[in-house]
Amino acid sequence: MIYRLVFENLKHRPVRTVLSAIVIGIQVTMILTLVGLSHGMLQDVADRSRGSGGDIFVRPPDSNLLGNSGTMAEGVVRVVRSVPHVALATGTLVQPLTAFEFITGINLDEFNAISGGFEYLEGGPFKNPDDVLIDDVEARSKHLHAGDTLDIGRKWHVAGVVASGKLSRIFADLKTLQEIYPPAGRISTIYLKADNPANIDAISDALKQKLDTYKVYKMEDLASLYSVNNTPLLPQFTAVVIGIGVVVGSLMVFLSMYTAVLERTREIGILKALGASPGYILGILLRETTLLGIAGTIAGILMTYGTRWLMSRFAPTMTVNIVFEWWPWAGLIGLAGSLIGAAYPGMKAARQDAIEALAYD
């Protein structure tokens, strides 16, 4: 019975209802897209690291896992190679270009040995110092083909387009990159392959002993290492976005419910004259808000598929995952924002004086 009243109320002002649901939905989408983007990007980085073919990688002492900070001397590669059971090892240099882009210097032969080699979709390996390889995602997003010029700080010649998934999106020859971006002889990461997967733990332990201040990561731990909480500032940024979402969502619901209460002064008076308690009146408005919140959450989830499609179309290097675990959270956050917004109008309605309300035209 009470749901019929709630439902009729929502139906009575369809535009207001739909707008409120959409604004709550935008709040939900903001959260889900950001979370999806975080997860997607991190997973993408993790997948590509794994694509290097290495079992373990070593980073310099002053580095952090996510981020391209810190370099070490090339000589460390020899130390790594000297550890028992290490079959192959190669150093790479990651040179950041912009916030999201970087070029990776590799020793092509060594890298191929570890990774199993590139799959060339166009062109072929580096020949000249200014040659780069790009992956197909980069090629698509910048509309490049083998033979074209890639202008990132300096002009590179695209020697080949390779299938994505192997560590980086842009590769140059390590020696060349080291010369361009001094100091010379520095590398940022060493990837190594064990002679037998059974020896990975032993190698990792030995490396930690030998290179005691260096960071040694096992590839199998990567999924858990590359998490949102390990990423500098990402949890804080997510919290800020959630906060903004809640504020915007609750303001919308506040306005919507406030006008609804004003407009229904008389109806509320009637219900009170019939013996409805303040709690009963509040209950009607909170149910209405909850329905709006649920509709908004569903709208928000659907809109997330929309933003994901837009990203894949216009920013292919940015991967938005659909993170199902976050659906209930985003829904709860949307609902919480709505209920916060409905609290004051709800109280106002619950406290309304019946006689005044009935005298009101």
Added chain:
Amino acid sequence: MIEIRDLKKVFHVGDVDVHALRGVNLSVARGEFVAVIGPSGSGKSTLFHILGGLTPPSSGSVFIDGRDLLAMSDGERTNLRRTSVGFVFQKYNLLPTLTARDNIEIARHIAGRKTAEEDPQFQEILRLLGISGRLNHKPRALSGGEQQRVAIARAIVNHPALLLADEPTGNLDTENSDAVLGVLRGLNERLGQTILMITHNPEAATFANRTVRMRDGHIVD
């Protein structure tokens, strides 16, 4: 059933005290149909609002069915409205978004009772009111007389001890007025419903068993 002694009601409007009731005395027995007449501003509606638990009295004593209204808290007055009195207003005051049936049912729901469909006596009442065939319509599809009869059905759906009607025919033409007044008298005669009705119309007052007159916050005879 209703015992009112020296009932006073003062409204404080800014610095001004408005004495709406200045010592009302009235007794109404169970099963009576009493018309209350008197000029505008004489305190008729205020008296009804107090009897209906919409506003607290200032002083004096008011008992309905042995319950002391002066001692009641807000919650107890809400409970009184829910269970013991039914209101009918001049402006019908139906909920515009609900059908006639749901307007009646919501009063049952508020009182926490089962649907009126399961109440055989209430089906009888609907026939008496002549609105059985109009229940699936929303108020705007009903005539004024039909709306007022739905409002009466809503007011008595919980079998209140007392039905208060504040100018129930004030917005109706003669034909519809007579229908509504006939319904009220029928409820009184067949079901023994106790009714207090405010009216401006002396003819309407003739439907009641007894008429009391108010002036300046007093009952004058």
